[in-house]
Amino acid sequence: MDNRTNLDDYLAGLGISGADDVETPPPAPEVAAFPASVAEAVPEEPSAVLERFLQGLITRIDPTLTVQVREGEDALEAEIGGENASRLAGRDGRTLGAIEVLAYTVLAKQAGRSDLRVRVDVGGFRRRQADTLTRLAERLALQVAKSGEAHELQPMPPAERRVLHIALKEHPDVTTESVGEGAARRLIIKPRHA
Template sequence: MTEGTISAVDTEAEAEAEAGPGAEGAVARLEQEGDIAADYLEGLLDIADLDGDIDMDVEGDRALVSIVGEGSDRSLQRLVGHDGEVLEALQELTRLAVHRETGERSRLMLDIAGFRARKRSELAALGAEAAERVKSSGEQEKLRPMTPFERKVVHDAVAAAGLRSESEGEEPERCVVVLPR
């Protein structure tokens, strides 16, 4: 290559240097969060003498970690608790374990025995149905109080239906209000 000629490699390296850590860096960081969370949860399962496999994935800007049982193993339901209360607590503990290792706040999402996946599906349907009612009536609709996770899923479903929504109130009574156009 002669002096003054720029190669594609040089251009890519300069672009990465200007843009900072790219998508690969973000994915690697989220994969590291998933690995730390998996180690923490493995230890928890050992202490509780529970069987389960841990699956990790990255979706958008967060690591997803799931504990799945074999067959109809219902012992993991104890880690979900009533309406996901134990699951929420375990998610926070897992996020703290990740924070301790990385020094950075984690937005990791934990699912156990498919509870959160089922809940996501139910909430998406709830949001879509509320959006249809609001479209028909032209009146806003206030939904029941929800956790931040639940509200996020409903907001996404309402937006997908072409309407706007807002959260109002104070925790733990914070709820979604679906607004007409």
Template sequence: MKELTATGRTVDEAVQSGLKQLELQADDVEIAVIDKGKKGLFGIFGHQPAVVKIREKADPIKEAKQYLENVISNMGIQAQVMAEEEPKRVVFRLQGDKTALLIGKRGQTLNALETLTQLVINRHSDRYIHVVVDAEGYRAKRKETLTQLALKLADQASRQKKDIHLEPMPSSERKVIHDILSGYSKEIETYSTGEDHNRHLVISYKK
């Protein structure tokens, strides 16, 4: 991020000088007035310039992308991170020769990267941004797997007239199953239970 300290005869003049040097607009920066300055006697004697500190506002997506790149690099893996901004979310796609290592068993590593990136991007944003981290089209493949699993277990719960507890999974995956089964049957409902890493979905038979 760019930042500098600028001076001028007035605060406004100092700000304009700083913006010109940074080649940024007022909406792109945060401004802190260090000294309002002093006109001095007759506008000459004892004059003190106004001093401001101008700092470029953090770009949430750039910050998150940089963070993700650093984490992957520290894992000893070379991968390119592509950011795709969509209306309600940002998708970070990982490309490289060893992206399978970034997915991990049942997507556990990818889910962890997604959670951390979610925290970073929203630390720098004044509105909530949903993050998806994907590699090798894993998210689409996983959704298909979850769809088949949800329908199979819902059928089992209906036939056996009992509740079925699934393994712990991230909220995004629980939501996929919930959405799939929301109109499945009047006899079936879904809800989440458990805390933290043990939070899981229950496919419940309405007795």
């Protein structure tokens, strides 16, 4: 079972063609040791599917990058590390978001698990972003508590809204609410006792 073949199959199934000029390392010995019929008969753990997909993807981008997958409370969490990992996040985390969508799609298709959430971080980008959003939430909560008036934020992705909701969940003076639909969905911070 060759990582390149599997990645090409994943990408082709998503309507994306792979680059033919990129060399990939030979398959790991433990993967090559299984005959195809045995590998197909044994259902694969979702974390193994995710790790294999991400490893194949990052090998094509930068072979020096590493990937670690672990099972979190409510999602499979992957950390891509290495000297140039943070560049993989892309502008405003867009590339990282695309990687998460691809990873979720592969997981749903290959492991039959569309119920699992997937979170991918590269070089601590998501962690830094969450810290920044948490500080913003605390600053806006103070402003709303002082003024007594709600503050509506610009539309933002679900993961970012979730960070703000969690940051202010236990706040004694404010509460949060998401309003709107789709890409226009935004968060409102309001006084708790209004």
